[in-house]
Amino acid sequence: MSKGPRKHHALSTRIWHWVNAISLIILFMSGLNISNAHRRLYWGNDGFAAADAWLEVPRFPGWMTIPDYYSLAAARDWHVLFSLVLGFGLLAFMVFALINGHLVRDIFARAREWRPANLWIDIKEHAKLNFEHGEGKYNVLQKISYAAVILIMLPLMIFTGMVMSPGMEAAWPWMTDLFGGRQSARSLHFITAWLLFGFFMVHIVLVLLAGPIRHIRSMITGNDPRETSDAEA
């Protein structure tokens, strides 16, 4: 092990960040292709008619989908493959982040950080485009967003996806009931996919505002982005 200063981002965090980013992009875009096969969403266990649907989603154009033409079979290939990368990647990240303390130290917000006054300060600092504040590595809004993605949204995507696999459902049928039925799980899968897309966009915009070169470099090399500015970089 190197005796140098502790890295800002652990190697496991950096590898997972990029593997996860690629998986999410591929799963999202192949998922939009799959959505085109049946554009109605339902609550409950079953549904196929327009009258049963709570939402009819638009047809997503080729530039938003993988592959870039309509193919349910090919899109499912990508989804089948990268669902494993996403699932086992998240599992590995969680194990590492628990062992090296990242999850508890950096991601979980302390009780005092949850106080409304502190949240309000954080919102105001963000509005002033000042992102390097708060205690620890991340400010409280950052901690809440990362925790929501890692602990709620990604597991929700994985488990609702598992419910939709009939072979998996036969192994853990209680999971279908937990989400209120297969079509409810499908609706939640779709909604959460767009929430993740929302996180993705906000994340990218904030990195651009906060200094994209040094932050991206930091997520590759692990060095502290606060030690350099983009002007120097």
Add this chain to the structure above:
Amino acid sequence: MQRRNFLVAAGAAFVAGCSEIGDSQWFGKLVEGAQGWHRGLHRALGGGRITMAPEYDRSAISPFFRGNGNQTVDTDEYRAAEAEGFANWRLSVSGLVDNPGTLSMEDIRALPQRTQVTRHDCVEGWSATGEWTGPQLSTILEAARVQPEANFIVFRCADFFMRGGPDNRRRVDYYESCDLDDAMHPQTIIAHQLNGEPLPTRNGAPLRLRIERQLGYKHAKYLTGIEAVASLDDVNGGKGGYWEDIAGYQWYAGI
């Protein structure tokens, strides 16, 4: 501006690259491996028991059970069979079995029956619930005595699709297949009834497969025969099913 052009170009290259990779041989192998992983997980997470698709009360039955794919069989033979209430329909049992033969509808109705209310999940995303009745496939296969070399069961169907342009128009028969694990599964039945009535034409009259741990396209309709084989390579297009051959759908449809 240069950076933005670079990003647009990178995005376009990514999508085009994905489509390119998707058509390559090595990607196909990778996906095949991933399907095996999913299937392995589905079995392993069942903790060693025979995993069962959920079954429901009759109250869960969908008022109308949608027919998808072929809604009928466009041949004179089928129309004639339909007109006589499928009284003379036969299901052949062939291939790597000690006792090949054919079963009449009466033979099939005389076997021990299983009735199950299950949810049908189409690969497209919709679901419908119905009550299916018929003998377990395992009963038929045990009577036929499947030979040890057999690894798969192939389901032959009366229905077909017309494929190709005007100059190479050809008939491509529907068929499906599964491994012996799914073939011998207690919920795998040769259904002749839906919701207590003979199967409607749109749902595969007079006989269809129910293979409850897989998606809808595996549930072959208009069954004419079951065949035990060692390998799927020489069966029709070689990929184990109509949609698998024609459009590259996954052979393991439990995902």
